Amino acid sequence: MNKFDPDYTVYLEQFVTERRREMFRLVLARRTRHFTVVLEDLYQMHNISAVVRSCDIFGIQDLHIIRNKYDARISHGIAKGAEKWLSFYHYSSANHAIETLKNKGYRIIATTPHANSKLLPDFEPEQKAAFFFGVEKDGLSKEVLDLSDEQLKIPMYGFTESFNISVAAALILYEMRRKLEHNPSIPWRLSEEEQNILYQQWLEKTIKHIDKIQRDYYLKKR
Numbered sequence: 699m700n701k702f703d704p705d706y707t708v709y710l711e712q713f714v715t716e717r718r719r720e721m722f723r724l725v726l727a728r729r730t731r732h733f734t735v736v737l738e739d740l741y742q743m744h745n746i747s748a749v750v751r752s753c754d755i756f757g758i759q760d761l762h763i764i765r766n767k768y769d770a771r772i773s774h775g776i777a778k779g780a781e782k783w784l785s786f787y788h789y790s791s792a793n794h795a796i797e798t799l800k801n802k803g804y805r806i807i808a809t810t811p812h813a814n815s816k817l818l819p820d821f822e823p824e825q826k827a828a829f830f831f832g833v834e835k836d837g838l839s840k841e842v843l844d845l846s847d848e849q850l851k852i853p854m855y856g857f858t859e860s861f862n863i864s865v866a867a868a869l870i871l872y873e874m875r876r877k878l879e880h881n882p883s884i885p886w887r888l889s890e891e892e893q894n895i896l897y898q899q900w901l902e903k904t905i906k907h908i909d910k911i912q913r914d915y916y917l918k919k920r
Contacts, residue, residue, distance in 0.1 A: 732886035748864035754780035808846035
């Protein structure tokens with residue numbers, strides 16, 4: 699259910715411990731859509747799963763997946779169940795993803811080790827940003843690079859030219875989260891309505907036999 703129903707939420711709460719409900723509220727207070735992550739054609743399940751885990755750890759609610767060639771799969775063992783708490787969006791083309799995100803006010807940030815990219819320590823988080831990460835071997839497509847608003851790279855000091863994709867995502871999200879926490883002028887928190895909707899969804903996801911409980915609730919409302 700994508701619409702918040704306060705009566706329904708109160709009904710669900712009786713099936714969840716107070717400790718779990720408090721944890722949901724605490725996590726939601728730190729969630730953000732100020733940043734989001736976009737994966738283009740990743741095919742290695744362990745990398746996708748590790749990015750999912752990092753998104754949850756750093757409070758990033760939305761993960762966007764572009765599937766031109768490969769079908770993205772998640773390993774529950776690697777993601778540690780983090781996929782349960784994120785919102786996923788799927789696209790069949792990079793152009794569709796970019797258009798959708800730009801319409802939502804995001805700057806398109808292509809992560810790439812190219813020489814003209816901005817260094818991560820110099821990137822400021824005032825504007826909403828969607829960080830694009832490319833396929834492990836070839837990087838981001840020319841389409842994403844051409845349509846990006848800015849390109850970003852992590853400083854490197856050795857012979858190796860790039861980080862593993864999941865490591866790069868974790869480093870960038872850590873730095874962006876750190877900067878958010880130190881800049882109180884940025885309105886990065888979810889709205890009350892967004893938090894309520896996710897809270898209701900998380901209650902549903904944590905309750906066993908939720909289908910039966912939903913049926914019972916709506917039967918009682920008739």
